[in-house]
Amino acid sequence: MKRRYTIIIFTENNFGLLNRITIIFSRRRINIESLAVSETERKGISRYTVVIEYEEEKITKLIQQIRKIIGVLVVFHNEDDQVYYGQIAYYKVETRSAQEREKIMEIAYRHQAKVAFSAEDYIVIEKTGKEDEIHTMLHLLQPFNVWEFVKSGRIAVVKNQADFKKYAKNLEPEGWYSDEEFYELKLHQPFTNGN
Amino acid sequence: MALIKDQAEQQIKEVVLDESARKPHKKAQPGTPVKGSEAVILSLLAEDVDTIFGYPGGAIMPIYDALYDFQDQINHILVRHEQGATHAAEGYAQMAKKPGVCFATSGPGATNLVTGIADAMLDSVPIVCVTGQVGEQFLGTDAFQETDVMSLAMPITKWCYQVADPDEIPLIMAKAFYIARSGRPGPVLVDITKCAQQAKMSKPFYYEKRRQIKGYKPASVPREKDIVKAAALIDEAEKPFMFIGHGILISEAQQELLAFAEKTDIPVASTLLGLSAFPSDHPLYVGMLGMHGNYAPNMLTNEADVIIAVGMRFDDRVTGNLSRYAKQAKIIHIDIDHAELGKVVQPEVGILADAKEALEALTSHVATNKHPKWRAEFDRLHEQEVEKVIKKDFTSYGEPIKMGTVMKMLSEKTGGNAVIVSDVGQHQMMSARYSRFNRTDSWLTSGGLGTMGYALPASLGAKVGAPDREVVAVIGDGCFQMTIQELGTIAQSKLPVKLILLNNNFLGMVRQWQQLFHEKRYSFVELQNPDFITIAKGFGVPGHVCDSFETLDESLNTLLQSEGSYLLEVKVEKEANVFPMVPSGMGVDQIRLE
Numbered sequence: 001m002k003r004r005y006t007i008i009i010f011t012e013n014n015f016g017l018l019n020r021i022t023i024i025f026s027r028r029r030i031n032i033e034s035l036a037v038s039e040t041e042r043k044g045i046s047r048y049t050v051v052i053e054y055e056e057e058k059i060t061k062l063i064q065q066i067r068k069i070i071g072v073l074v075v076f077h078n079e080d081d082q083v084y085y086g087q088i089a090y091y092k093v094e095t096r097s098a099q100e101r102e103k104i105m106e107i108a109y110r111h112q113a114k115v116a117f118s119a120e121d122y123i124v125i126e127k128t129g130k131e132d133e134i135h136t137m138l139h140l141l142q143p144f145n146v147w148e149f150v151k152s153g154r155i156a157v158v159k160n161q162a163d164f165k166k167y168a169k170n171l172e173p174e175g176w177y178s179d180e181e182f183y184e185l186k187l188h189q190p191f192t193n194g195n
Numbered sequence: 196m197a198l199i200k201d202q203a204e205q206q207i208k209e210v211v212l213d214e215s216a217r218k219p220h221k222k223a224q225p226g227t228p229v230k231g232s233e234a235v236i237l238s239l240l241a242e243d244v245d246t247i248f249g250y251p252g253g254a255i256m257p258i259y260d261a262l263y264d265f266q267d268q269i270n271h272i273l274v275r276h277e278q279g280a281t282h283a284a285e286g287y288a289q290m291a292k293k294p295g296v297c298f299a300t301s302g303p304g305a306t307n308l309v310t311g312i313a314d315a316m317l318d319s320v321p322i323v324c325v326t327g328q329v330g331e332q333f334l335g336t337d338a339f340q341e342t343d344v345m346s347l348a349m350p351i352t353k354w355c356y357q358v359a360d361p362d363e364i365p366l367i368m369a370k371a372f373y374i375a376r377s378g379r380p381g382p383v384l385v386d387i388t389k390c391a392q393q394a395k396m397s398k399p400f401y402y403e404k405r406r407q408i409k410g411y412k413p414a415s416v417p418r419e420k421d422i423v424k425a426a427a428l429i430d431e432a433e434k435p436f437m438f439i440g441h442g443i444l445i446s447e448a449q450q451e452l453l454a455f456a457e458k459t460d461i462p463v464a465s466t467l468l469g470l471s472a473f474p475s476d477h478p479l480y481v482g483m484l485g486m487h488g489n490y491a492p493n494m495l496t497n498e499a500d501v502i503i504a505v506g507m508r509f510d511d512r513v514t515g516n517l518s519r520y521a522k523q524a525k526i527i528h529i530d531i532d533h534a535e536l537g538k539v540v541q542p543e544v545g546i547l548a549d550a551k552e553a554l555e556a557l558t559s560h561v562a563t564n565k566h567p568k569w570r571a572e573f574d575r576l577h578e579q580e581v582e583k584v585i586k587k588d589f590t591s592y593g594e595p596i597k598m599g600t601v602m603k604m605l606s607e608k609t610g611g612n613a614v615i616v617s618d619v620g621q622h623q624m625m626s627a628r629y630s631r632f633n634r635t636d637s638w639l640t641s642g643g644l645g646t647m648g649y650a651l652p653a654s655l656g657a658k659v660g661a662p663d664r665e666v667v668a669v670i671g672d673g674c675f676q677m678t679i680q681e682l683g684t685i686a687q688s689k690l691p692v693k694l695i696l697l698n699n700n701f702l703g704m705v706r707q708w709q710q711l712f713h714e715k716r717y718s719f720v721e722l723q724n725p726d727f728i729t730i731a732k733g734f735g736v737p738g739h740v741c742d743s744f745e746t747l748d749e750s751l752n753t754l755l756q757s758e759g760s761y762l763l764e765v766k767v768e769k770e771a772n773v774f775p776m777v778p779s780g781m782g783v784d785q786i787r788l789e
Contacts, residue, residue, distance in 0.1 A: 061538055
C-alpha cells in the first residue's frame with residue numbers, strides 16, 4: 001500500500017549531489033511531490049526534505065539506495081505523524097477597492113496569515129502551515145482574483161529527539177558512528193520503532 | 196646467448212632514451228609546485244599504478260604531456276576505442292587485485308567510456324577513469340568536445356567528481372582510489388578541466404592515501420550475534436545449500452570458503468561471476484546457478500531448508516520468478532553492501548560484513564557435520580543432466596563442432612589453470628558450463644550488464660594484470676565485431692593473448708530465444724561475417740580456421756603453443772541451443788532440460 005513519506009537527508013554540500021539523489025527517484029519512476037534543500041546551521045552540510053508517496057514494503061530499500069551515495073551523511077524516512085512539518089505560501093491578490101482590500105486582509109488575519117507586501121492594485125499574503133491550510137486559503141482568496149500563487153516544498157523537524165540525536169551524531173565534525181550504531185542504522189530503520 | 200640478447204635490448208633502450216632526451220623535460224623541480232597535469236601522474240604513482248589504458252585527445256593533452264616524462268615509471272597502453280580502455284581496466288583490476296586506470300578526453304572520449312563504466316558498476320569492478328574536460332570558462336557553452344560528463348557518469352559510477360582547481364587533485368585522486376577499491380568496489384570518474392591541468396598548484400604536491408570518508412564506512416567484521424544466529428540455523432539444517440558469488444573473489448575468501456564448506460559438508464553452487472572461487476572438481480561443488488546453470492542446483496534451490504548466500508546479489512538471472520523462489524528456505528545472506536540485504540529476497544539473517552571475515556567467524560561457530568543423503572540428491576539430478584544435456588553438448592566424429600567440446604578440450608589442455616575471459620551469449624554460457632577451474636581468479640566475463648565486445652579488451656587487460664597467467668578469450672562472432680579494433684592494441688602492445696572465436700554465423704542467444712519463444716521468426720540474427728583470419732593478420736595477429744572436429748585438438752595445440760597472440764576461429768554448429776534453461780518468467784524448479 002502506498003503511504004506518504006517525508007524523507008530527511010543530510011549531505012555534504014557538493015556539486016552534483018542533488019542530481020545523484022534525484023536519480024534514485026527518477027530511475028524508479030517515483031514522483032517527487034515536494035523537495036526543499038538548504039544549508040544547515042553547520043557549514044558545508046545540506047539538509048533535504050523530500051516528500052513522496054511510495055509502497056510501504058519498498059520504502060526501506062529506497063532509503064538504503066540513498067544511504068549508499070557517497071556524500072550522503074544521514075537518511076531516514078518518517079510518516080506524517082512522526083514529524084512537525086509545514087510549508088510557506090504567497091498569494092498575490094488583486095485589490096480593486098479599499099473595501100475589497102479590507103476583506104482580503106480580514107481573511108488573512110482569521111487564518112494566521114499576514115500581509116507581506118502591499119502595492120496599489122494588489123497585496124501579497126504570506127501564509128505558513130500544512131498543505132490543506134494553504135489550499136483552504138487559496139480557495140477563500142480565489143473570488144478576489146489571485147494573480148500569482150506559490151508554495152514552497154515541505155520542511156519538517158523530527159518529533160522524537162532521542163532518535164534524531166542518534167542519527168545526527170554523524171553530522172558533528174568529529175562524529176563517527178560506532179560499529180554497533182553503524183549496523184543498526186544500516187540494517188534497520190530506528191525511527192519506525194521510535195515514537 | 197642471453198647476454199647478447201640483453202645487450203641488444205640495452206642498446207635499443209639507450210637509443211630510445213637518447214631519442215627522448217632530445218625533447219625538453221617538463222617535470223617540475225623537486226619541492227616546487229607542479230602543474231595539475233603532473234599532479235595527476237604523481238597521484239597515480241603514489242597509488243602504485245603501473246598501467247594506464249587510455250586514448251589521448253584535446254582536453255586531456257596536458258596530462259598526456261606530463262605522462263611523457265614518466266614513461267619509465269608508468270606503462271600506458273594505447274587502446275583503439277575508449278570502451279576498450281574500460282574493459283581492459285576491468286580485466287586488469289580483477290587480475291592485479293587493484294583498481295584499473297583509464298584516460299580519455301572530453302566529449303566523445305568520455306561518452307565512449309560509458310558502456311564500460313556501467314559494466315564495472317554492475318559487476319563491482321574497481322576502475323578509476325580520468326577524463327579531460329574543456330576549460331572552466333567554456334563549461335556550458337556547447338564548446339568543442341564538451342559534454343556534461345558528470346551527469347552522464349552519475350548513475351553508473353560509485354562516485355564521480357569534477358576538478359576545476361589543481362590544488363584539489365591529490366585529495367580527489369586519493370578519494371577516487373579509496374572509493375573504487377574499498378567496500379563493494381566500483382567505478383569512479385574524475386573529470387578534470389583543461390585549466391586545472393595547465394595551472395600550477397599553489398602549494399607543493401603532497402599525497403596521502405585515503406583511509407576513511409565521512410558517512411562512508413565499508414563493512415568488515417560481522418556482528419557476533421548475527422554469526423551465532425546463523426550458525427544455529429546451519430547446525431540444525433538438514434538440507435543446507437551454499438551460494439557463492441563474485442564477493443568471494445573480491446574479498447579473497449577462497450580458503451575460508453573451502454574450510455567452511457568442508458567442515459559443514461554443505462554443497463556449494465556458484466553464480467556466473469563466482470566461478471573459479473571454488474574448485475570445479477571439488478566433491479562439494481555442484482555447479483552454477485541461474486538461467487543456464489546446472490540442473491541440480493536450480494532444482495534443489497527449492498528443496499533446501501537453509502541457504503547461505505555469500506557475496507552474491509540474487510540477480511534476476513539467478514532467481515527466475517521470485518514468487519517461486521526458495522520459499523521454503525531460511526536464507527542467511529552475507530554481503531558487504533547493506534543495500535543488498537533484503538533488496539531481492541528477505542533473509543532470515545542478514546550479515547553485513549566482508550565475506551572473508553564472515554566465513555572465518557562462521558567456520559569457528561558451526562559444528563562439523565555430514566549430509567550424505569542431501570548431497571546424493573545433487574548427484575541423482577546431475578545424472579539426469581548428463582543424460583539429457585551434457586552428453587549431447589559434445590561432438591562425436593562426423594558431427595559439426597559443438598561449443599561444449601571446444602571448452603572441455605581447452606580446459607583439459609590448460610589443466611583448468613588458464614584465465615578464461617568470456618564474452619556474452621551462447622558461447623559465454625557454454626564456457627561457464629564446460630570450463631573446469633582448478634585455480635582461483637580464472638574466469639572473467641560481463642555478467643550484470645551483459646556487454647557484447649567485453650572479452651577482447653578485457654583479456655588484454657587481464658594479461659597485463661597477470662603476465663604469468665595463460666589468458667584465453669572466448670568470443671562469439673557477433674561480440675568479436677563490436678570491439679575487433681582492439682586486435683591493434685594486442686599487436687602493438689605485444690600481449691600474448693590467446694583468442695578463440697566460436698563462430699556460428701548467428702547472434703546465437705537471441706536466435707535461440709526466437710526459436711523457442713518467437714516461433715522461430717529469426718528477426719535479424721544472421722550475420723554475414725568477414726574473413727576474420729585475414730583481418731587478424733592485417734592487425735599482425737596470426738591465426739587459422741578450424742572447421743572439423745578431427746583437427747580441433749591440433750588447432751588448440753597450435754593456439755596454446757603460440758608464443759605471441761593467436762586467433763583460432765572455430766566454425767561451430769550453427770543452430771545449437773544452450774540447455775538447461777529457466778525460461779524467462781518461470782521458477783528455478785521449472786528449468787527445462789530440452
